[in-house]
Amino acid sequence: MTEIRDIEVVVFDVLGTLVDEPSGLRAAIREAVAASDAAAPVDELLKVWQGYVEEEQHRIAQGRRAYANTEIIDGEAAQRVADRAALADPAAVARLATAGQRLPPWGDSVAGLRRLARTFPVLGLSNASRTALLRLNAHAGLCWHQALSAESALAYKPAPEVYQLALDTAGCPPERVLMVAAHAWDLRGAQAQGMRTAYVRRPVGDPPADSDRFDRQFNGLEELVAAMTAR
DSSP states (O other): OOOOOSOEEEOOBBTTTTTTHHHHHHHEEEEEEHTOOOOOOOOHHHHHHHHHHHHHHHHHHSSSSSSHHHHHHHHHHHHHHHHHOOOOOOOHHHHHHHHGSOOOBOEEEEEEEEHTTSOOOOOESSSSSSHHHHHHHHTTTTTOOOEEGGGGGGTTTHHHHHHHHHHHHHHGGGGGEEESSSSSSHHHHHHHHOOOEEOOEEEEEEEOOOOOSEEEESSSSHHHHHHHHHH
């Protein structure tokens, strides 16, 4: 692993890296189906949601579906879950569709961002839609200098045009921009655009493969912040 030097701007993935997406979705599903005769357990319904979202984003990336933001896809996923759980209450389904806006932060996320932002410009770069990202940031208490949604590029990470949003906003060479994520696939996409990379281990992340060569790896945000501010 190499040292992180000459970094001017730090960019964070949000879903999974700074907020616990599976836990938040699981809680919302549990709440929605509490009064229904759900035959499937909550974890099975969560897999229905996650599988649908992954497949639809994949279809968009392949050009088999026109771009649709996460509010639309989450609404469709919520209906899939409702159908499986025999949930017929429109209000409960509508609330479930906004579950991605109420995800809990990891224990070190809020303080870590605040500390890092005293030294660096800090950006969020998320696949969440602009509206969903706004509400998620408020719910989780995530404070940025700027939060960018992939919706502005009409694409989903790891499409190169999404990382370009961050590079255009940073206004400096890509080798001076650090992408931080708990997903190796996300870091590979950033690396392909010349960005520096830092993997942060999370229980729900996508760990690096043996072939990955990211600049640094950390067990949590506190380790990353300590390394970045020890100058």
